[in-house]
Every structure is written in C-alpha cells, then in structure tokens.
Amino acid sequence: MRINPYAPNEIExxxxxxxxxxxxxxxxxxxxxxxxxxxxxxxxxxxxxxxVGHPRSNTxxxxxxxxxxxxxxxxxxxxxxxxxGLPTENYAIKNKIHPRIVTQQNVDHFRxxxxxLGFSFDWSREVDTTDPAxxxxxxxxxxxxxxxxxxxxxxxxVNWCVSCKCGLANEEVVDGVCERCNGEVVRxxxxxxxxxxxxxxxxxxxxxxxVDFIEKVKTQQRNWIGRSEGAEVDFAIESSEDTSDVIxxxxxxxxxxxxxxxxxxxxxxxxxxxxxxxxxVTNAQAxxxxxxxxxxxxxxxxxxxxxxxxxxxxxxxxxxxxxxxxPIPVWISDYVLVTYGTGAIMAVPGHDTRxxxxxxxxxxxxxxxxxxGNVTEGAYTDVADGVLVNSGFINxxxxxxxxxxxxxxxxxxxxxxxxxxxxxxxxxxSRQRYWGEPIPMVECPCCGFVPVPEDQLPITLPEVERYEPxxxxxxxxxxxxxxVNTICPKCNGPAKRETDTMPQWAGSSWYxxxxxxxxxxxxxxxxxxxxxxxxxDWYNGGMEHTTLHLLYSRFWHRxxxxxxxxxxxxxxxxxxxxxxxxxxxxxxMSKSRGNVINPDDxxxxxxxxxxxxxxxxxxxxxxxxxxxxxxxxxxxxxLDRVWRLQEILTDSEEISPALAASVHGAIKKxxxxxxxxxxxxxIAAMMSLVNDLTAAGSVTRGELRAxxxxxxxxxPHIAEEMWEANSFGGTIYAQPWPAWDxxxxxxDTVEIAVQINGKVRGRIDVPAxxxxxxxxxxxxxxxxxxxxxxxxxxxxxxxVQGRLLNIVI
RNA sequence: GCCGGUGUGGCGGAAUGGCAGACGCGGCAGAUUCAAAAUCUGUUUUGGUUUCCAAGUGGGGGUUCAAGUCCCUUCACCGGCACCA
Numbered sequence: 001m002r003i004n005p006y007a008p009n010e011i012e013x014x015x016x017x018x019x020x021x022x023x024x025x026x027x028x029x030x031x032x033x034x035x036x037x038x039x040x041x042x043x044x045x046x047x048x049x050x051x052v053g054h055p056r057s058n059t060x061x062x063x064x065x066x067x068x069x070x071x072x073x074x075x076x077x078x079x080x081x082x083x084x085g086l087p088t089e090n091y092a093i094k095n096k097i098h099p100r101i102v103t104q105q106n107v108d109h110f111r112x113x114x115x116x117l118g119f120s121f122d123w124s125r126e127v128d129t130t131d132p133a134x135x136x137x138x139x140x141x142x143x144x145x146x147x148x149x150x151x152x153x154x155x156x157x158v159n160w161c162v163s164c165k166c167g168l169a170n171e172e173v174v175d176g177v178c179e180r181c182n183g184e185v186v187r188x189x190x191x192x193x194x195x196x197x198x199x200x201x202x203x204x205x206x207x208x209x210x211v212d213f214i215e216k217v218k219t220q221q222r223n224w225i226g227r228s229e230g231a232e233v234d235f236a237i238e239s240s241e242d243t244s245d246v247i248x249x250x251x252x253x254x255x256x257x258x259x260x261x262x263x264x265x266x267x268x269x270x271x272x273x274x275x276x277x278x279x280x281v282t283n284a285q286a287x288x289x290x291x292x293x294x295x296x297x298x299x300x301x302x303x304x305x306x307x308x309x310x311x312x313x314x315x316x317x318x319x320x321x322x323x324x325x326x327p328i329p330v331w332i333s334d335y336v337l338v339t340y341g342t343g344a345i346m347a348v349p350g351h352d353t354r355x356x357x358x359x360x361x362x363x364x365x366x367x368x369x370x371x372x373g374n375v376t377e378g379a380y381t382d383v384a385d386g387v388l389v390n391s392g393f394i395n396x397x398x399x400x401x402x403x404x405x406x407x408x409x410x411x412x413x414x415x416x417x418x419x420x421x422x423x424x425x426x427x428x429x430s431r432q433r434y435w436g437e438p439i440p441m442v443e444c445p446c447c448g449f450v451p452v453p454e455d456q457l458p459i460t461l462p463e464v465e466r467y468e469p470x471x472x473x474x475x476x477x478x479x480x481x482x483x484v485n486t487i488c489p490k491c492n493g494p495a496k497r498e499t500d501t502m503p504q505w506a507g508s509s510w511y512x513x514x515x516x517x518x519x520x521x522x523x524x525x526x527x528x529x530x531x532x533x534x535x536x537d538w539y540n541g542g543m544e545h546t547t548l549h550l551l552y553s554r555f556w557h558r559x560x561x562x563x564x565x566x567x568x569x570x571x572x573x574x575x576x577x578x579x580x581x582x583x584x585x586x587x588x589m590s591k592s593r594g595n596v597i598n599p600d601d602x603x604x605x606x607x608x609x610x611x612x613x614x615x616x617x618x619x620x621x622x623x624x625x626x627x628x629x630x631x632x633x634x635x636x637x638x639l640d641r642v643w644r645l646q647e648i649l650t651d652s653e654e655i656s657p658a659l660a661a662s663v664h665g666a667i668k669k670x671x672x673x674x675x676x677x678x679x680x681x682x683i684a685a686m687m688s689l690v691n692d693l694t695a696a697g698s699v700t701r702g703e704l705r706a707x708x709x710x711x712x713x714x715x716p717h718i719a720e721e722m723w724e725a726n727s728f729g730g731t732i733y734a735q736p737w738p739a740w741d742x743x744x745x746x747x748d749t750v751e752i753a754v755q756i757n758g759k760v761r762g763r764i765d766v767p768a769x770x771x772x773x774x775x776x777x778x779x780x781x782x783x784x785x786x787x788x789x790x791x792x793x794x795x796x797x798x799x800v801q802g803r804l805l806n807i808v809i
Numbered sequence: 810g811c812c813g814g815u816g817u818g819g820c821g822g823a824a825u826g827g828c829a830g831a832c833g834c835g836g837c838a839g840a841u842u843c844a845a846a847a848u849c850u851g852u853u854u855u856g857g858u859u860u861c862c863a864a865g866u867g868g869g870g871g872u873u874c875a876a877g878u879c880c881c882u883u884c885a886c887c888g889g890c891a892c893c894a
C-alpha cells in the first residue's frame with residue numbers, strides 16, 4: 001500500500017495543539033492515586049534562547065514522565081522560569097528596556113521553543129520567580145529564616161566582582177573569577193545579609209544517606225561541606241600578664257601534640273592586634289607590614305602563591321606546648337586562614353606537609369612523634385599504621401588510640417575539647433543589583449533591622465528610571481528615596497528599607513514546592529498538595545549546580561521541614577545528571593567558538609521527534625558528547641523506516657511467532673533501559689526491531705502496536721499520528737505500558753560457540769535448556785565437535801548454558 | 810597534591826567474567842535515475858599465504874577453562890576540590 005511520506009512539520013504542530021486542547025498532561029488534583037513528580041531544572045530565560053543542552057535533560061525526564069503516565073501514575077511534570085538575574089539586567093541596561101519587558105520576551109521565546117519539542121509539561125502550573133505573587137513567598141521564607149536566627153547581617157569580607165559590581169557567594173567564585181562573567185574578584189568588606197547554612201552542615205551531610213543521588217553528586221557535596229573531626233586545644237602564652245590570653249587551635253591530629261614545635265596565627269587573627277597594642281610584640285613594624293601585604297592580596301593570589309610559604313615571627317611572644325611544657329615560637333602566616341577553625345594552628349612539621357615546608361624554610365625544629373617515616377626528608381602523614389614516639393604518656397600507641405587518649409587528657413586538664421569543623425561557609429545573601437527579590441527588612445535608627453510584617457508582603461520592586469549598578473557598591477534601589485523611606489514596623493518612626501536584593505539562587509531554592517499548588521495566594525502551597533507531591537521523585541540537572549542550587553535548595557527545604565512547612569526532610573528522592581553536549585569540533589559550545597547548534601534549525605529540517613531521538617541516542621546519557629548533525633539525520637532515517645512499516649502492514653492483531661522474540665525482547669530492553677537512563681541502547685533495540693520487521697517483509701498490527709507504544713515516549717508525535725492513522729483506538733499517551741512475555745524471549749534451540757582452549761573454533765545448535773551434565777555426555781560425540789577435537793584427549797569441559805562450550809585439551 | 814571519572818574500528822558508541830565491535834554515522838561497491846538528491850541492497854577492526862590463520866579494547870604484569878570486564882602497576886585525558894590544620 002502506498003502511503004504519504006512522513007511529514008513531521010505537519011503532524012507535530014497538529015499533535016501539540018491536540019495535547020494542549022485535551023489538557024493531556026495536566027497533573028490531577030486527586031490526591032489518592034499514586035503520583036510521580038518528575039523535575040528538570042527550570043531554565044534561566046536568556047536572550048539567546050534554548051540551546052541543545054536543555055532538551056537533553058528535558059527529553060530524558062519527558063520520557064520517564066510519559067512512561068509513568070502509561071503505567072498509571074498521576075504525573076506532575078512542570079516547567080517555569082528562573083528569571084531574576086544579571087544577564088537580563090545587563091541586557092536591559094544596554095538596550096534601555098525594562099528588565100521586566102526583557103524577561104517577558106525571553107520567556108515567550110523559550111516557551112515557544114520548548115512547545116515545539118513536544119514536552120509533556122503541565123503548562124497550567126508555570127511559575128516565574130520574578131512574579132510578585134511568587135516572590136512574595138521567597139520573601140516569606142527569608143522572614144522565617146530571619147525569625148529563626150538563620151539570616152543575619154554582618155560586616156564581612158566578600159568576594160566582589162569588579163565587572164558585575166556585585167558581591168558573590170563563595171560557591172559563585174570559580175578559579176578566582178566570577179562564575180557568571182569571568183570578571184576579576186577582589187575582597188571587599190561590606191555589611192551583608194548572610195544565611196547560616198553552616199548551622200545545617202551536619203543535617204545536609206546526613207540527609208545524603210537517605211536519598212538516591214548519583215554517587216558523584218553525593219561525593220561533591222560531602223567534599224564541599226568538608227567535615228573534619230578533631231580537637232580544639234588551648235596554648236598558654238608565656239609570661240603574659242593577662243592569664244586569660246591563650247591561643248586556641250583546631251587540629252585533626254591531637255595525637256601529634258608532642259611534635260608541635262611552633263604556632264601560626266593567621267594575619268587577621270584578633271590576638272595579634274591585642275598583643276601589638278599591649279606592646280608585647282617587639283617587631284611590631286615588620287608584623288604590620290606583613291599583615292598589610294597579606295590584606296592586599298586577593299584570595300586568588302593567595303591560592304596562586306600557595307606553594308611558596310611566607311611569614312613573620314611574633315618576636316617577644318612565646319606559647320607553651322601543653323604536652324611538653326616547653327616554650328615554642330609564634331608566627332603569623334597567610335597559609336593559615338582566618339575563616340577556618342580558630343584562625344590559628346599548632347604546627348607539627350614532622351607530620352604535616354605544609355608545616356614541614358614552612359619549618360624547613362624558616363629553620364624551625366622538626367620532631368618525629370609518629371614512627372614510620374623519615375622526617376628529615378618530608379612530613380610523614382600516614383595515619384593507618386603509625387606508632388607514637390617521643391610523646392610521653394602516649395608513646396607506643398597507634399595513632400587512633402593516641403588521639404582518644406590525649407584528647408581525654410586535654411579535656412580532663414581543661415585544656416581542650418572534641419570538636420567538629422566544616423569547610424562550608426555561611427551563604428552571602430545580598431546582591432547590590434536591581435533585578436532580584438527585595439530583602440524584606442527595614443533599618444530603623446532606634447530598633448535596628450526590623451523584619452517587614454508578613455501581611456505587607458510582597459515588597460515589590462519599585463519602578464525606576466535607572467537600574468545601573470553603582471561604583472559605590474550600593475544597590476540602585478538606594479537612589480529611589482520614596483521607596484527607601486518608610487516607617488519602622490516596630491516603633492512607627494522614620495526608617496529605611498534594605499536596598500540589597502537577593503541572589504539568583506533564592507527563587508530557585510523552593511520553586512519545586514510551588515509547582516504543587518502554583519496559584520495559592522495564602523501559602524507557598526497547601527499542606528495537602530505538599531504532602532501529596534513531595535518529595536520530587538526524580539530530578540535531573542547539571543553537575544555545575546551540585547554545590548550551588550542543589551545544596552541551597554536542600555538547605556531551605558530542610559529548614560522548612562524543621563519548622564513544619566513541608567512534610568519531608570529531603571526535597572529530592574532521586575538526582576541524576578546529564579553530560580554536556582559539545583560542538584561538532586568536540587569543544588564546548590559557545591558563541592565565541594562559533595559552534596553553537598540551534599535546536600530550531602534542526603527541528604525545521606528533520607522534525608522534533610528526530611531531534612529528541614538523536615539527543616537520546618547520541619551517546620551515554622551521563623557523558624559529554626559532541627554533536628553530529630549527520631548522526632541526527634540517521635535518527636530521521638530511522639523514523640522514515642518506522643513510517644514506511646505502514647506500507648507492509650497486515651490485518652493481523654497477532655505477533656507472528658518468528659518475530660515474537662524480537663518484539664518481546666525489545667519491549668523488555670526498552671522498558672528496563674529507560675529506567676536506567678540507557679536511552680542510547682533502548683533506541684538501538686528499537687532500531688534492531690525495525691530492521692527485523694522490515695526484513696520479514698510484512699508487519700502485523702500487533703507488532704506495530706508494540707513498537708509504537710515503546711517508541712512513543714521518545715518520539716511522541718509520530719507515534720500518536722500512526723496510532724490514529726491505523727485506528728488503534730484512543731490516544732497513545734493514555735495507553736497502558738506494554739508488558740513482555742518472558743516465555744517468548746527464549747527459542748527452543750540456541751547456537752553456541754565451541755571453544756578449544758578458549759578460542760572460538762566453531763558453532764553448533766543445541767537445545768536451549770541443555771544442562772552441563774547433558775553437555776558433557778552428548779557434546780564430545782557431536783559431529784562438529786569431534787571434528788574440531790581431531791581425536792585429541794579432553795582435559796576439561798566447560799559448558800555455559802545458552803552461550804558456549806569450552807574444551808581444554 | 811587529594812578525590813572522582815574515562816581510555817574499545819575512520820567517528821559516536823555496544824558488550825550480567827562467556828562468540829569484542831550491537832545500533833548509528835562515515836566510507837566503498839551496486840540498484841534506481843537523463844543526472845543529482847533521497848531511497849534501497851551488499852560491504853566495511855587490522856594484517857596475512859583470504860572456505861582459513863594471526864593479532865586486537867592506552868602500556869606492562871597477574872588471577873581464570875575463559876578478561877574490555879577482576880587484581881597489581883604504569884601512562885594519557887576530562888571533571889571536582891585545593892594552604893581547610
């Protein structure tokens with residue numbers, strides 16, 4: 001039978017309209033059915049539109065969402081816009097358009113592009129972080145954090161991006177430059193809003209044990225949180241008039257206390273000021289110069305110069321090693337960070353690489369206290385099987401025992417305590433820009449910072465003439481006096497609004513909750529909706545968000561759980577990650593490299609289904625992969641072949657016995673591979689099936705039906721069209737997912753390989769259920785086997801059912 | 810430096826310890842065509858003395874009847890962290 005050629009440009013818009021009219025993918029609000037909440041990171045609607053990376057993640061979860069619907073789940077698969085942010089603001093400034101207009105244009109463009117690709121999003125639940133009805137609740141969460149002591153204002157040295165004219169969180173500084181614009185980052189002291197994420201370090205760590213995240217993500221988050229166990233120890237300062245003067249250090253190796261031969265304070269350590277002020281330091285001039293030089297260095301320079309240690313002794317100051325009772329010198333050096341631990345260390349050059357370098361350079365004594373290495377050549381840092389020496393009452397103990405014993409001793413003497421430290425720093429939450437959520441705080445000359453009462457939310461962004469950032473480091477909002485000037489909610493006196501705005505990460509830290517109940521005006525979402533939909537069952541996104549968005553949103557969610565707003569401690573049950581799509585030249589896709597592929601162009605030429613199919617087929621889902629337009633054509637050719645199966649279609653509803661193994665094998669393989677995100681092999685299995693069907697010369701309706709069902713999550717338009725054209729009944733998206741018949745997978749006889757000494761020498765057909773015993777009895781006399789043996793004696797015979805026979809001679 | 814990951818044809822990549830190279834791209838040959846595109850058929854790891862033999866999954870060693878897969882060692886590339894005491 002002749003059929004019209006496959007014309008995706010006609011059938012794809014048709015089905016997209018149909019799905020929209022049917023409200024086919026709207027999540028239902030009956031809370032009794034089993035649910036599935038599938039999520040992909042909502043995009044930042046940039047001016048350049050969708051790139052080919054977005055659809056990789058989107059298609060993957062779209063496949064799962066469509067499969068879940070067919071399996072009977074009530075599916076929530078939403079989409080929205082993370083629309084606050086600097087690029088929009090910068091574009092608005094450059095082109096003199098209000099950021100709101102820019103955002104609207106970009107969102108419309110993105111929506112159109114996404115809809116062309118046929119994703120089964122529930123568009124009735126679209127959220128936009130810049131909508132006051134949305135950011136009202138972002139501000140509300142901030143007030144809750146503040147009420148629970150987790151938001152505070154502090155004078156902090158911050159990472160200041162010179163080109164964005166804006167402070168950055170630690171997580172936003174990459175290789176010493178701004179993550180967004182690659183601009184120079186310097187340290188500036190500013191009064192900043194901070195979120196006490198460190199309070200949640202342990203909970204964020206523990207929570208990882210209960211979720212199904214790919215291991216890479218867990219490891220990165222654990223490293224970022226950076227827990228270390230150890231002890232804090234007090235070192236007295238010799239001949240100090242003030243007996244309360246001690247230097248407290250943090251160490252993970254209290255067992256090496258006898259080997260602490262000097263101490264180092266960070267240049268910013270407050271005790272240095274005190275000692276200088278008191279005149280104890282005899283080389284105050286040199287110390288002041290060193291501190292000034294250290295302060296001038298950016299964090300980047302400090303790290304760059306890491307290899308070459310520098311420092312100055314505090315002459316006239318001596319500390320007492322509490323274990324040996326001996327005086328030891330005190331230095332300052334910028335290899336000790338003021339932001340970690342106590343900002344001071346006991347230096348054990350025998351067993352710490354950095355201390356060893358420092359001691360070698362400045363001729364400080366190096367003492368061995370753990371046997372096993374050679375401390376004249378380098379620090380011995382192995383803790384696995386070292387034994388303590390030169391260490392008084394802990395001599396002869398292994399490192400682990402020595403740690404316990406000396407810590408107990410320190411506690412008993414009142415010289416120290418057990419302590420856990422984290423590398424995680426508090427989250428710098430202020431940005432000095434216009435296009436962000438206003439922080440709902442008021443500064444009153446009498447009452448200090450006062451939270452805006454909840455019933456006054458949202459605090460909306462004022463209309464302004466100019467939203468350029470200022471060189472003074474003040475937010476552009478500061479110039480809008482009739483917005484800034486307000487009254488104190490507490491004393492009704494004149495007061496000023498906080499003019500800093502929230503960072504980009506604020507709105508995205510809770511957006512998934514809003515999808516549960518996006519139009520709720522009385523709460524961020526109803527308790528009932530949250531109880532039903534949370535946690536997100538499957539969240540796919542980029543690795544670049546592991547220590548940013550993913551960690552931040554876990555923090556907010558855990559906090560909201562602690563105050564009874566959300567029903568689960570963790571927001572995401574499962575987290576997976578896709579590999580990047582590179583340009584055809586295997587380099588990262590970027591405008592400047594000129595290797596950007598625009599999805600629209602591909603869809604124009606070969607259709608959305610072929611595009612989706614190729615994005616899933618091109619390689620292992622979790623690995624970076626170069627784009628190949630030729631490869632994409634191969635996927636279009638596959639869909640053409642699927643389409644042409646209609647030319648050889650018969651009336652039978654059966655699956656012909658000759659093809660049963662092929663068809664059922666494909667159903668099984670595709671079903672399992674979708675779940676494991678092995679989309680490439682699932683598609684390969686469908687290609688093989690189509691090859692088999694084509695080779696058979698005719699296709700039954702039963703066979704085509706099975707193929708369309710398993711193909712439909714990846715290529716929904718063609719599946720829907722062929723389903724309708726051949727009157728299979730109803731719509732394919734609402735069909736039940738097909739089951740496979742295990743019995744049909746296995747033929748009665750199988751061809752196995754015959755190996756002699758592990759080398760394949762021939763093939764024979766044997767019954768599929770032949771046991772090793774039967775094989776040992778029957779096969780040596782098999783005509784072909786005997787021929788291969790040529791009379792040589794059999795030493796050993798290995799038979800693997802359905803696979804091979806290996807004869808050792 | 811530390812922690813992950815990856816190394817397989819010309820290319821993207823398959824392969825519960827059991828017949829390496831599935832599937833696709835590209836190439837080559839043929840069919841169709843006035844011709845081209847598209848499509849279809851065949852072929853395509855390498856080297857040979859070509860119904861067959863040998864070699865072959867970054868390199869070297871090992872375990873095993875059997876190793877891309879497990880163990881040891883080494884190299885290269887990618888990602889993350891990096892003076893965190």
